[in-house]
Amino acid sequence: MNNEGLTPRLLNRVSSPSRYTGGEFNSIKKNWETAPIRMAMIYPDLYEIGMSNSGHLLLYYLINETTPHLIERTYAPYFDLEEILRKEKIPLFSLESRQPLNKFDIIGFSLQYELTFTNVLNILDLGGIPLLQKDRSENDPLIIGGGPVASYPESMAPFFDLFFVGEAEEGLLEILNKITSLKSKQTSRQDILLELTSIEGVYVPSLYEEKYSQEGVSLGLEPVNGCTGIPRIINRRIIKDLECAYFPLKQMVPFKAPVHDRAVVELFRGCYRGCRFCLAGYLYRPVRFRSLPLLQEQSSKIIENTGFDTLGLTSFNSSDYPNLKELILFLKKSYGDKLTLSLPSLGMRASSVELACISDKRRTNLTFAPEAASERLRKVINKNLTEEEIFNTVKETAKQGMDLLKLYFMVGLPTEREEDVQAIVSLVKELHKTANAHRTSKRPFHLNITVSPFIPKPHTPFEREKQLSIKDCYEKIGYLKSQLREPLFTLREHDPLMSFLEGVFGRGGRNLHRVILSAFRKGARFDAWEEHLKINYYQQAFVEEEIDPLSYLEEKEGPLPWGVINCGLSAELLKRERDKAFREEESDASLFTDI
Amino acid sequence: MPRYLLIFNRKRSVRFLSHLEEVRALERTLRRSKIPLSYSQGFSPRPIMSFGPPIPVGFSSRVQLMEIKLDKQLTPEEIFFMINPTLPYGYNLSEVKFLNENYPSLGSFPLEISYLLLIEGNGLKLSINSFLSQPYYQVLREGNRKKKEKLFNIRPFVLHLEVINRAEVNDFLKTINISKDPYEITWLMHNQGTVIFFQSLYTTEGSVKITELEKALNVKIIDGERINLTRHR
Numbered sequence: 001m002n003n004e005g006l007t008p009r010l011l012n013r014v015s016s017p018s019r020y021t022g023g024e025f026n027s028i029k030k031n032w033e034t035a036p037i038r039m040a041m042i043y044p045d046l047y048e049i050g051m052s053n054s055g056h057l058l059l060y061y062l063i064n065e066t067t068p069h070l071i072e073r074t075y076a077p078y079f080d081l082e083e084i085l086r087k088e089k090i091p092l093f094s095l096e097s098r099q100p101l102n103k104f105d106i107i108g109f110s111l112q113y114e115l116t117f118t119n120v121l122n123i124l125d126l127g128g129i130p131l132l133q134k135d136r137s138e139n140d141p142l143i144i145g146g147g148p149v150a151s152y153p154e155s156m157a158p159f160f161d162l163f164f165v166g167e168a169e170e171g172l173l174e175i176l177n178k179i180t181s182l183k184s185k186q187t188s189r190q191d192i193l194l195e196l197t198s199i200e201g202v203y204v205p206s207l208y209e210e211k212y213s214q215e216g217v218s219l220g221l222e223p224v225n226g227c228t229g230i231p232r233i234i235n236r237r238i239i240k241d242l243e244c245a246y247f248p249l250k251q252m253v254p255f256k257a258p259v260h261d262r263a264v265v266e267l268f269r270g271c272y273r274g275c276r277f278c279l280a281g282y283l284y285r286p287v288r289f290r291s292l293p294l295l296q297e298q299s300s301k302i303i304e305n306t307g308f309d310t311l312g313l314t315s316f317n318s319s320d321y322p323n324l325k326e327l328i329l330f331l332k333k334s335y336g337d338k339l340t341l342s343l344p345s346l347g348m349r350a351s352s353v354e355l356a357c358i359s360d361k362r363r364t365n366l367t368f369a370p371e372a373a374s375e376r377l378r379k380v381i382n383k384n385l386t387e388e389e390i391f392n393t394v395k396e397t398a399k400q401g402m403d404l405l406k407l408y409f410m411v412g413l414p415t416e417r418e419e420d421v422q423a424i425v426s427l428v429k430e431l432h433k434t435a436n437a438h439r440t441s442k443r444p445f446h447l448n449i450t451v452s453p454f455i456p457k458p459h460t461p462f463e464r465e466k467q468l469s470i471k472d473c474y475e476k477i478g479y480l481k482s483q484l485r486e487p488l489f490t491l492r493e494h495d496p497l498m499s500f501l502e503g504v505f506g507r508g509g510r511n512l513h514r515v516i517l518s519a520f521r522k523g524a525r526f527d528a529w530e531e532h533l534k535i536n537y538y539q540q541a542f543v544e545e546e547i548d549p550l551s552y553l554e555e556k557e558g559p560l561p562w563g564v565i566n567c568g569l570s571a572e573l574l575k576r577e578r579d580k581a582f583r584e585e586e587s588d589a590s591l592f593t594d595i
Numbered sequence: 596m597p598r599y600l601l602i603f604n605r606k607r608s609v610r611f612l613s614h615l616e617e618v619r620a621l622e623r624t625l626r627r628s629k630i631p632l633s634y635s636q637g638f639s640p641r642p643i644m645s646f647g648p649p650i651p652v653g654f655s656s657r658v659q660l661m662e663i664k665l666d667k668q669l670t671p672e673e674i675f676f677m678i679n680p681t682l683p684y685g686y687n688l689s690e691v692k693f694l695n696e697n698y699p700s701l702g703s704f705p706l707e708i709s710y711l712l713l714i715e716g717n718g719l720k721l722s723i724n725s726f727l728s729q730p731y732y733q734v735l736r737e738g739n740r741k742k743k744e745k746l747f748n749i750r751p752f753v754l755h756l757e758v759i760n761r762a763e764v765n766d767f768l769k770t771i772n773i774s775k776d777p778y779e780i781t782w783l784m785h786n787q788g789t790v791i792f793f794q795s796l797y798t799t800e801g802s803v804k805i806t807e808l809e810k811a812l813n814v815k816i817i818d819g820e821r822i823n824l825t826r827h828r
Contacts, residue, residue, distance in 0.1 A: 011611050012653045021608035025683040255616045307623030337640050362639055
């Protein structure tokens with residue numbers, strides 16, 4: 001088949017063809033015939049969103065550059081392409097060789113959050129692959145899920161052959177090599193899955209089922225009867241030494257502009273903080289650094305190899321990198337104003353403002369996340385941020401000539417009282433006064449406030465907490481909107497309907513997969529896009545499947561659906577942190593010890 | 596500062612890039628090539644470069660123009676060999692010309708742009724002739740924040756329109772002194788439709804968009820290639 005011949009015929013009819021052409025500078029097209037294992041790497045959202053996620057691209061380069069195996073990319077097709085593919089019965093293809101997805105040995109999904117689940121099903125369906133794991137035959141690809149959701153994957157478990165829990169660099173290589181040797185011995189699909197469980201971090205959900213006590217109380221997931229050789233608990237993997245770890249220096253240069261259109265270096269992995277609501281802060285411990293000389297060398301090479309004029313210095317809370325100022329000064333000295341540095345995640349302190357200003361002197365705005373407005377509630381969530389520090393940061397922001405500050409707050413946090421929500425109003429108003437009193441910009445200072453409903457996340461101290469109902473979210477956000485109005489303030493919210501779905505599917509068990517399947521069949525796609533989210537599809541699906549979604553917002557008791565996965569911190573530590581939260585005590589998260 | 600005119604062709608998948616995407620891709624190519632680009636002064640320095648007329652998404656081209664300034668004089672050959680290897684797949688540099696100081700800048704003089712268009716269906720001669728016989732053809736151009744909606748006469752910007760017999764495309768290209776391109780000619784062989792030679796005038800006062808021509812002739816353009824671009828005299 002002349003695969004390239006497909007291109008113009010299809011692509012002349014879609015709104016944004018450069019999403020699907022591939023061929024970006026530094027993309028890699030390997031010989032299809034000679035690769036031992038062919039894997040498709042999928043980010044289940046639009047190209048321009050996926051291209052901003054460096055995780056799946058890191059694995060793409062790792063496998064393509066350092067092994068004989070082949071990885072090609074696919075992203076979620078937009079509605080117009082989906083319609084053409086379905087009408088003309090063309091299977092969804094990879095960007096590099098334009099091969100149909102069902103011709104690959106492995107399909108890997110990057111699972112970043114719950115609102116991409118229906119896209120996962122759509123992609124499998126368009127790729128000609130049976131949606132349910134139990135319906136797949138010997139010739140179908142193995143479907144692997146990775147990313148943060150793989151650490152609490154139960155609501156998607158029946159669609160996946162396996163999940164990889166944690167950082168996949170080492171584990172993916174082991175999986176590919178093991179499959180290569182098993183395939184040469186004509187091993188069956190079932191036996192391949194069984195063999196793969198010996199790789200640390202691999203979770204094969206079909207080998208586990210929920211067990212009950214004689215009284216009918218759930219005991220959580222355990223290996224299915226007769227399956228004795230597999231681990232009872234799956235330990236999440238991390239790579240020990242970031243300094244020696246692979247990092248791509250020839251990064252993708254997309255044609256269609258991604259949300260974050262830049263090259264990236266990764267300063268460190270993990271997070272120093274232990275904010276009690278945050279999954280990332282607990283999933284990727286301990287903190288591991290790259291040294292300053294290594295980052296200097298990598299940055300220079302990446303800029304040379306890509307031609308980007310922006311470099312992202314990425315990490316969780318990148319201002320926690322001890323040599324950040326030196327790195328910024330080095331890059332400024334080498335490239336001057338021809339290179340813009342972006343610091344996507346800054347801790348709220350006055351010194352961050354200074355760093356942001358040196359890294360980009362054209363900057364007119366900054367973003368911080370105090371999350372809670374009262375001193376008390378910030379202690380509950382272990383934010384380690386005092387009111388004094390907040391005011392100092394805002395003063396400094398205004399002094400440095402900026403005229404816009406974006407602040408993130410949450411509603412519905414554990415122990416939240418009415419006065420904590422009111423405190424958002426008074427704090428924001430006070431901050432606005434302070435900023436205007438110190439501003440050096442000619443324009444009046446503006447505050448953008450984003451309010452998100454708290455979602456209890458698995459593997460965090462708050463994993464069992466209650467989540468606000470949709471109605472309560474609207475009420476609290478409505479109150480804030482009435483108090484913080486234009487023109488001085490702009491208040492936006494994370495859609496409570498989305499938070500609701502995230503909370504339900506995040507903490508749900510396997511039976512919820514029926515709801516996701518049903519919503520997909522009704523037409524749910526791109527649920528993270530406000531203009532595309534059709535909540536009624538989900539409402540109908542819950543009714544039809546006789547599942548009460550509200551029960552998933554309640555405080556959770558007993559075994560947890562993700563109990564089979566160990567994220568490196570003991571249940572006792574999470575319990576202790578939870579107790580401290582209710583006593584309004586802070587912790588030094590750098591002292592958390594792994595088990 | 597020495598100025599150069601670069602002539603690219605775009606084929607295969609990069610023909611699907613929009614003008615803006617092409618500009619970004621080529622700017623990054625120049626950064627990678629390490630040629631000593633001149634930058635604008637001021638708060639946010641940008642490479643000094645300008646581009647020829649935008650091309651519709653989906654069209655291939657043998658004549659994509661770009662003008663650049665360098666801090667240091669290099670020979671056109673040096674520039675050619677620095678840039679060509681850093682281009683994305685589908686782009687090729689076909690020519691680099693050194694521009695005299697008094698040569699007018701790109702965009703300051705009118706251009707004649709030639710296209711081969713592949714059009715759905717047959718029997719287009721009538722509609723072409725009736726279009727060409729009129730001195731006016733008004734189209735409604737939508738307004739935006741800065742411009743009001745207005746009627747615009749596109750007829751003066753259509754210099755030439757002619758149906759080319761499929762079997763005679765190569766001969767026709769020879770008569771206008773253009774050699775055939777083996778890859779791009781394949782679409783003619785693989786697709787049904789009528790081939791049209793279209794020459795447009797591109798000036799600072801205005802030009803005709805391919806979509807406007809499509810509407811005026813009441814046809815559907817399946818494919819297109821920009822084959823030539825010259826200064827209008």
